[in-house]
Amino acid sequence: MKPIYALLVLISLFATACQDMRQEVEPESLTQVEKKLVLIGFISPQDTIIAVKVGVTRPIADANYTSNYGTVKNAIVTLSTGGQSIQLTYNGKNDCYQADPKKFPIRAGAAYQLTAQTPEGMNASGSCTIPQATRLQQVRLDSSEDANSEKHYFVRYFWQDAAKTSNYYQTNGLFVYTKSCPTCKTDANAKVKSENQPILFESMGQLNTLLSDKAKDGDKLESYHGYLDQGTVSQASTQKLTFSTRYDRATVRATLLNVDEAYYKYHQALELQKKAEGNPFAEPVLLPSTITGGLGCFAGYNQSSLTLTLK
Incomplete structure (x- = not known):
């Protein structure tokens, strides 16, 4: 068979297959769902x-x-x-x-x-x-340096997991601070800047606030690193700012949610959807549903909080 003729046969077969696919889907039936x-x-x-x-x-x-x-x-x-x-x-x-x-x-x-x-x-x-509340026992400040000698400040949460039962958690928090701001226009002579920012929890470079006690049932659990104020202070700076010298005041308002399984799976799927957004090669992520006769999620959680003054 000549190459050109073989190519024409393949194109013809492909067109026929596409035509068959178009006939298998009736647009009118889609509106009747x-x-x-x-x-x-x-x-x-x-x-x-x-x-x-x-x-x-x-x-x-x-x-x-x-x-x-x-x-x-x-x-x-x-x-x-x-x-x-x-x-x-x-x-x-x-x-x-x-x-x-x-x-x-x-x-x-x-x-x-x-x-x-x-x-x-x-x-x-x-x-x-509604799950029982799990007491947030400790919030600890720590830091690390990257390859560019930039220092990242983060907090970790610690709590005791209840044994012999499956537990699911979510960590949230708010970093509240004030620091000197020479360029700020204020009526006060001190010129301080007050802000609050959500704590950004990361796992393997990805935002992640959800955890379970799988393989750690009954153990003392630890959150992922929760980064503060976008976590960056340049050690190469001539001022060599430390956490203590950078902030006038700093407080962490930490929250630990003990969530039910439905809450955990639904929000886990939402996070996977966000990570796949804009990626044409990512597999579609279906949101789980707990609703009878419909779609969506109805779930419960309980929470405990702890305020830590860092400075």
């Missing part, structure tokens, strides 16, 4: 507001996507536990359904059920159990 409610809610005993977002899915190729997709504003959303319940009301400013926890306290060890129903007949529900 049943819409579902999407519930997103995370509750804890430390809530100042109980908040749940309610949305609706949009079928692929839906020509009316602007009206068929988005927040559901007319649903009946109910949270219940132990024979008691409260109806959440829609708050247009926050774009979610809310309730006052003073009227319906969230308690550790209790099981909660969330239900949502629309006038059109869509229903969805979810349930969770």
